[in-house]
Amino acid sequence: MSARDDILRRVRSALSDVSPAVDVPPAPRAPDRGDLVALFVERVEDYRAEVTRCAAADLASVVADVLGPARAVVPPGLGLEVAGSVTDGGLTAAELDAIDAVVTRAAVGIAETGTIVLDHRPDQGRRAISLVPDLHVCIVDAGQVVADVPDAIALLDPRRPLTWISGPSATSDIELDRVEGVHGPRTLHVVLVG
Template structure:
């Protein structure tokens, strides 16, 4: 008997007596998280991202403060905040994107347990390339967009849309485990947590 056959045999034995369509109870989830927004901020910061909490009225000034002086900035169509001097992405080429220092986007949602930001590239989020090419990504997440965990996030996402899951700045490590940031995306992630 092959290893595959042995595994399938154990699966069949475990499912013996369970009729097709029977509801299988979900695995128990951990207890409630008192403040998912605070947990989200903590977990995002654990990934070496900069997290700043702000109010709605302060958002515009916080966006400007998160950008380096003189930075060339690209923003997606439909961004809900004005970014002075920014270029609105209207299909900027990859070569042109490489000349931008920063991007400002909104998020579809944030996941507290994993410190993950999800973009579905709708209005205010833009196409995937603009969130991956510039060296600094300033991402706006509203407190009401933060959910507890991945099972809470999945029903809110459209599987037909492209999804980008971001857990901190782009990072990789070599064989000696030396961390290198910015190889596959932005070197700096700034999360403006509104609310």
């Protein structure tokens, strides 16, 4: 018998007359990848965000369709050609305010909460570009979707700036009247690849 087993035996013995035995339910099964992605889509849409799914080969055309005539700013490391876009090189707040949309990638997507996390690497750009334009088109790879917040935190570097996005920017007044776009994009469109 190991020391661990001996200690646990003594703890069980000491507690045997204190509380009745409790049946511990089995640990829930880990959801498969398809379940996670479907839950992520459902939760993102619950926040009044739009989701478009596509294959990697169709990404550029889907992003172009989502943007329509909107002029977009993109981070320098986006890795995707967006027609008519401006690459951010430190645009001022006034310059960003004159741009209709931003296209970024994400660090991770969280299925349970429908949250997208940006850690502002070169493919996501600095925080200002994801907060000032009225439309945020965020590209999330299906492989980046995790089950819950602890899974996301395990993947994120706590030394990096993090922006957690759960739907379009919104707030409510004392009478619970919802107002969107007060402190960030009024519209969030997630392009889910894969």
